[in-house]
Amino acid sequence: MSEMTTAYSKLEKKFARLSALSGAAAMLHWDSAAMMPIGGSGPRAEQLAVLSLVSHEMLNSPDVADLLMEAESEIVTLDDWQRANLAEMQNRWRHATAVDPDLVEAHSHATSRSELQWRDARLNNDFASLVPALSEVVQLTQRIADAKSDAFGVSPYDALLEEYEPGCTSATIDVLFDDLESFLPSFLGEVLENRKNTPPALAPEGPFDEAVQKQLGQEFMTALGFDFDHGRLDVSHHPFTGGIPDDVRLTTRYETDDFTQSLMGTLHETGHALYEQGLPKDWRCQPVGSARGMALHESQSLLIEMQLSRSEDFMAYALPRIKAAFSGSGPAWEVENIERLYLKVEPEFIRVDADEVTYPLHVILRYRLEKALLSGDLAVEDLPAAWNSGMRNTLGIAPPNDRLGCLQDIHWPSGAIGYFPTYTLGAMAAAQIYSTAATKIPDFTNKIRTGKFAPLLEWLRGNIHSLGSSLSTESIMQSATGSPLTADAFKAHLRNRYLP
Structure with missing residues (x-):
């Protein structure tokens, strides 16, 4: 990867930090499913929400947009992997900037609560107990999908699908x-x-x-x-x-x-x-x-x-x-x-x-x-x-x-x-x-x-x-x-x- 102090190399450093935050969140998710005592659920939800918000704010910062634009002018100096990396950076930035940070934080809190409620609901065969938490998740996901739909010019469902299978469509x-x-x-x-x-x-x-x-x-x-x-x-x-x-x-x-x-x-x-x-x-x-x-x-x-x-x-x-x-x-x-x-x-x-x-x-x-x-x-x-x-x-x-x-x-x-x-x-x-x-x-x-x-x-x-x-x-x-x-x-x- 590039060692020069260019816009692209600065982006590499920023995305390496984002990767570290994502890795920490992944470990916390694993721990909550495999090791964490039930009493830790509240603080864990807060930890994950903060990590999600910090990552979102880092990706949304104005200097990232400026660096992405500047890096485009450097593209002739990049090799194939760097160009592909820049394209992936741009795609992640587009996803992040399409959604309001408050909505990202609310969605993270809601999914943490819903996952915990799901475990009890499944154990007790009690779907009714999950309805409020799941309804909140669906409503917030709808808002995220609508925001990305407007930004990308695709259907709301395709906007969510893009997160899991880039380039694929429901059609x-x-x-x-x-x-x-x-x-x-x-x-x-x-x-x-x-x-x-x-x-x-x-x-x-x-x-x-x-x-x-x-x-x-x-x-x-x-x-x-x-x-x-x-x-x-x-x-x-x-x-x-x-x-x-x-x-x-x-x-x-x-x-x-x-x-x-x-x-x-x-x-x-x-x-x-x-x-x-x-x-x-x-x-x-x-x-x-x-x-x-x-x-x-x-x-x-x-x-x-x-x-x-x-x-x-x-x-x-x-x-x-x-x-x-x-x-x-x-x-x-x-x-x-x-x-x-x-x-x-x-x-x-x-x-x-x-x-x-x-x-x-x-x-x-x-x-x-x-x-x-x-x-x-x-x-x-x-x-x-x-x-x-x-x-x-x-x-x-x-x-x-x-x-x-x-x-x-x-x-x-x-x-x-x-x-x-x-x-x-x-x-x-x-x-x-x-x-x-x-x-x-x-x-x-x-x-x-x-x-x-x-x-x-x-x-x-x-x-x-x-x-x-x-x-x-x-x-x-x-x-x-x-x-x-x-x-x-x-x-x-x-x-x-x-x-x-």
């Missing part, structure tokens, strides 16, 4: 999701019909000690390339990956009667973590060194969890280790049964437990509901009824209570409207990337079966991770796979796996 998503929705219900019916006479998978009998589950998860994390000198694994209500690239914080949750939920959740978050740990080291304190967007982030988690870890090749490596960890024996532990267990297809209430055939339908429902919440077409108090109706229409089931329905996700209470579609965009990207990697890496199948994952990680690092935000998602996909993102590889993957 693009609608085309991709309409394609999937026209395919998935009939495909789901075909799979279920095809499996009518298949013996049901036998669930290995527990209990499964949590300490053993954690040890097993860490063993697979290490094998896949996770660096425990720069990260850790803990427990939270809702699995997530946080922290910073040099100190990645994963969380999972354990069920003593079913080790598969925790293991798959841990592997999912490991995909996120490997992406973070693989971001370009020289640019980690700059915007260009960040992950490109959540679609690519989700592609990396789903590549590990769905494309890799549920494959026949991976099971040849993993099952002996799983059996040894839990002293498993008998029919339930045979490879054919474990594969049936991992590749079970059945409509479920909980998104994070859904199979990869039905999962996109969960996301499409949430995508449409959050658009309706943002536009005001759906009131928060009417969310349970709309949710249950949507579940019946898309998956043919309706949850018996809100804990298994609209209370299951933390995203809306935390203000993350515009995030959900990136899960399925990520699933499509994962299939496209993994199928390409399988053709590019010599002797790929045998490497996976024998636990040699380094070539796969190396390929991902070179083609995805190390690029950070230096290119658009579309350009990264085009460069890595030879094609922009489509649903074709994902549909082909589902056909090959579930209707061989």
Whole structure:
């Protein structure tokens, strides 16, 4: 990066400070979910609000606008990474200056309160208790979306989507999701019909000690390339990956009667973590060194969890280790049964437990509901009824209570409207990337079966991770796979796996 005292180099220093503040906030968020006693919630909300406000004020200061304008005149002296970094700086500045600082602070306070209320509401199956806090978050998010919509000349929903997947629009998503929705219900019916006479998978009998589950998860994390000198694994209500690239914080949750939920959740978050740990080291304190967007982030988690870890090749490596960890024996532990267990297809209430055939339908429902919440077409108090109706229409089931329905996700209470579609965009990207990697890496199948994952990680690092935000998602996909993102590889993957 530049050592000259130029407008651009001054911006680098300012954004490095902003990165430090963002990293501190990320650690506080992780701590509040994984470690903090309930009594610390009030001060923690204040700490996060102050950090958010300070960051917003720093980005909004008049000298940043002047430096950005001056740096434009220096662009011919910048290399490709610096130019990409400047573009990312400008984009962050545009987002920040579109929103009043008081609104940013109010939104931070509201989401902190709402997240805490969500935990109690979910535990007690009490959606009504969440309505006031969630309504406040939705109203403040609407105001933020309107402000950014006016500034950027896009729809309010697209203005929020830009925060999670830059350059993507709801019009693009609608085309991709309409394609999937026209395919998935009939495909789901075909799979279920095809499996009518298949013996049901036998669930290995527990209990499964949590300490053993954690040890097993860490063993697979290490094998896949996770660096425990720069990260850790803990427990939270809702699995997530946080922290910073040099100190990645994963969380999972354990069920003593079913080790598969925790293991798959841990592997999912490991995909996120490997992406973070693989971001370009020289640019980690700059915007260009960040992950490109959540679609690519989700592609990396789903590549590990769905494309890799549920494959026949991976099971040849993993099952002996799983059996040894839990002293498993008998029919339930045979490879054919474990594969049936991992590749079970059945409509479920909980998104994070859904199979990869039905999962996109969960996301499409949430995508449409959050658009309706943002536009005001759906009131928060009417969310349970709309949710249950949507579940019946898309998956043919309706949850018996809100804990298994609209209370299951933390995203809306935390203000993350515009995030959900990136899960399925990520699933499509994962299939496209993994199928390409399988053709590019010599002797790929045998490497996976024998636990040699380094070539796969190396390929991902070179083609995805190390690029950070230096290119658009579309350009990264085009460069890595030879094609922009489509649903074709994902549909082909589902056909090959579930209707061989």
